[in-house]
Amino acid sequence: MANIVITGSTKGIGFGLAKAFIKCGHKVIISGRSNESVREALDRLQTPACKCQGFVCDTSDRQQVEALWQYAQVSLGSVDIWINNAGLARTGWSILDIPQEEIEAMVHTNLMGTINGCRVAAAGMQLQGQGKIFNMLGGGSDGEYFPGMGIYGSTKRGLDYFTDALGKELKPSGILVGKIRPGMVVTDAVIREARSNPDRFARSRKFMNNLVDQVDTVAEFLVQKILNCNKSGEKIRWLTGGKMATRMLVGMVRKREDQFARHGL
Known part of the structure; x- marks a missing residue:
């Protein structure tokens, strides 16, 4: 049984990871930026066998991340897996048109939040003698370009380099550092952006649906890979190039079930 901390886990893929870990019998601490979001997430996760706790944390504030680590240490005794999932995706603008506040929000959360999480978790794991750290990557982290994702992709590309560097620096300690690329997932953020710009969503819907x-x-796939990962630097990837190519080819002859309809889109 592992003790796991997941930042930004009150919704989306982070919440899905928490649910999947709990289903496997592990102890999980979720976190989010507000008491309300943490309470609501815990209510949704509660089962008779649930081993889950919550803590309010804005990862862009190092002191709050340190408080999350201390809470996990006291509550669980140790942290076996720390997942830096907290992130923001504000897409749909060109680099010149995106509002300044959206740029700063993504940089502070995606970059500084993950750096804070890594530094705090790594320091704590060095003291306890073991642990795994995983960083959530995303579109742009491999250097690919997506229209409207210039700033978001830049933060994720930066995280790819940062994660490689951290893995090399921590290699002598035995602390494992890995990457997660979940692919294209129907999250609250995707639904919000689809509703905010229905014309753009309509144009890309058929392609995205594949x-x-x-x-x-x-989440269930990623959790098994995370638990079994024993090599630093590994990239756990759901949507591989081969899977993408196969889906696009199949999509030319057979229509896939609409993945957005169940979300009211």
């Missing part, structure tokens, strides 16, 4: 997946499907 590639997107539901949170629970992806």
Whole structure:
């Protein structure tokens, strides 16, 4: 049984990971930016056998991340797996048109939040003598370009380099550092952006429908890979190049079930 901390886990893929870990019998601490979001997530996760706790944490504030680590230490005794999942995706704008506040929000959360999480978790794991740290990557982290994702993709590309560097620096300690690429998942953020710009969503819906997946499907796959991962630097990937190519080819002859309809889109 592992003790796990997941940042930004009151919704989306982070929540899905928490649910999947709990289903496997592990102890999980979820976190989010507000008491309300943490309470609501815990209510949704509660089962007779649930081993889950929650803590309010804004990862862009190092002191709050340190408080999350201390809470986990006291509550669980140790942290075996720390997942830096907290992130923001504000897409649909060109680099010149995106509002300044959206740029700063993504940089602070995606970059500084993950760096804070890694530094705090790594320091704590060095003291306890073991642990695994995983960083959530995303579109752009491999250097690919997506229209409207210039800033978001840049933060994820930066995280890819940062994660490689951290893994090399921590190699002598035995602390494992890995990457997660969940692929295209129908999250609250995707639904929000689809509703905010229905014309753009309508144009890309058919293409996206061949590639997107539901949170629970992806999360259960990722959890097994995370638990079994024993090599630093490994990239756990759901939507591989081969899978993408196969889906696009199949989509030319057979229509896939609409992955968005169940979400009211």
